[in-house]
Amino acid sequence: MEVLLEEIDDDIHVLRADGGINGENAEQMVDDVVRTIDEGARKIIVDCSGLEVISSAGLATLLMLHSRGRTHGAEVKVAAVNGIVAQVLQITRLNVVLSIHPDVNRAKLAFREG
Numbered sequence: 001m002e003v004l005l006e007e008i009d010d011d012i013h014v015l016r017a018d019g020g021i022n023g024e025n026a027e028q029m030v031d032d033v034v035r036t037i038d039e040g041a042r043k044i045i046v047d048c049s050g051l052e053v054i055s056s057a058g059l060a061t062l063l064m065l066h067s068r069g070r071t072h073g074a075e076v077k078v079a080a081v082n083g084i085v086a087q088v089l090q091i092t093r094l095n096v097v098l099s100i101h102p103d104v105n106r107a108k109l110a111f112r113e114g
Helices: 027-036 058-071 083-091 104-113
Strands: 004-010 012-021 043-054 075-079 098-103
Touching: 012 027, 012 058, 012 104, 027 043, 027 058, 043 058, 043 083, 043 104, 058 075, 058 083, 075 104, 098 104
Parallel strands: 012 043, 043 075, 075 098
Antiparallel strands: 004 012
């Protein structure tokens, strides 16, 4: 799994998560997003369009990013969750807790409207 800075649109940082989130790489993802917050980002979108699998550690990571963002005055939105990952988020009811959007553009719009 890689987390890459895909773009910065005004003050919105879009990070792309590719592959899968599991126990082996979850800590690295948290570190990458927290570093982005520490560098001053307050609006972050995690683009999950390339995310194919997620483990329980990955679910905990998404929840932790949501929580850490709030603690540090940032908001983390999740976008473009598809397939089995979307089903897992729905089954675990994390889709109710996390700010999930159908695609990156709609997540950006949610930031701009808010």
